Amino acid sequence: MAVIMDGIALRNRILNELKIRVDKISQKPKLVAVLVGNDPASQIYVRNKEKFAEIAGIETDVIRMPETSSTNDVISIIEKLNDDKSVNAILVQLPLPKHIDTKTVLNTVSETKDVDGFTDTNICKMFGSGNNYIIPCTPRGILEILDEYKIDVAGKNAVIIGRSDIVGKPTAMMLLQRNATVTICHSKTQNLSEYTRNADIIVAATGKIKITGDIIKPGCVLLDVGMQRDENGKLHGDCDFESCEKIAGYITPTPGGIGPMTIAGLMENVIDITEKNM
């Protein structure tokens, strides 16, 4: 039976450790979330972020903008936040309504307040062997949980399923930097199971697929980023936990795995950029 990687316990420990760092900062760090429209999941995510920020001693504010806001409306708000010296970190909750130019909005965030690492400047440092960048929250959470369980990825076969700019691609880059051999699979991959069967580490980040125990390698590390709801509204990951747990060496549950670690990654980024720009 796999070791179940406890994202909640690790998140809680990280938040407590962050609180100690925060107590040493003269001004309480402040994270501002910009939330446009009424997407129910986004509402929950933002509330969650507020809740855990508080535990780490981070002040938060949420700027709620109507669904009908224009790209320029959102940009104006972000520019004000960039100029506001009391704000250390700016988070634009995604997805933005479809009529808004997400790329332009994200690039408006000042590099020094870019807590998600989504500005072009940061992306390019991350991909172009640069230094001093912010690791986006989910990949950061993934690295933290690997470290916690002392899993060294160097030389290992890591298979990332999903190629998003937010999770798949940056996670691939981070594991490559740690000397894993990295494969990026996606919706057009043929014979996905041939890749998963040989993988020492699997990062599943699609929200669509179902990985079952018969297509994974005994003893592998299964990091489940996906979020799916079944017909009863119950939250699941991309993995069939019951069958995978019997085969894997390590597995993250959903909920309670990478979700809390993403929160931990976010709060670490808040404190990192606050300290760096003091």
Place this chain on the structure above:
Amino acid sequence: MAVIMDGIALRNRILNELKIRVDKISQKPKLVAVLVGNDPASQIYVRNKEKFAEIAGIETDVIRMPETSSTNDVISIIEKLNDDKSVNAILVQLPLPKHIDTKTVLNTVSETKDVDGFTDTNICKMFGSGNNYIIPCTPRGILEILDEYKIDVAGKNAVIIGRSDIVGKPTAMMLLQRNATVTICHSKTQNLSEYTRNADIIVAATGKIKITGDIIKPGCVLLDVGMQRDENGKLHGDCDFESCEKIAGYITPTPGGIGPMTIAGLMENVIDITEKNM
């Protein structure tokens, strides 16, 4: 026996096609190479670029700077070239002497004249699902030769060996955009042959390894970017051509494969940015 992919013939055809585009441009496009120091290989590369630019109707100039030049010396030259309206494309021949800050130098090149695609702005567009970027010359040459031989990579298992910012990583991104499943192998990869044996497409870009026919999949496409010299000074790629040719479906020779295609990619980039910024 594999189809031998003829990089020389394709380069020549591309240069001739470029010449037709150049003839429609009122002012002859101009490429300036900045060459610092006396690296013999760099001297040859630059001479080669001059020679083939001429065939495409591209004017060239080479600014030769002494080995002892400082980072600031090189930056000053590039700033002048940025401002010079007669210059359409700037190429900094790599490697620069070790005491020079390569990243800063490359980032000084104006985005509109960045013929190699090595500025941060360009890198980030390439990795971050952006548009309107310059594909670095070698990956561009690779895509062109794949197109020439009508090789569709979608859904295929593509294995890139080498993770440089110039070849490995951007080639991985380009093949991923074309819907290949992409694996990045490197010096820390364990059991390289397990990856190569399952690869439909191999891009070998290390200059160090030797891929032999017994570790490749019958019918695969073998794109050899590596450059190695044997004890007699003869140029080879990363593949043992003799044994691989018998197993692969397609193979690029060295010399005569990806080398000429890199030249073609460079000249295409010169004309593309010239036309775009007219």
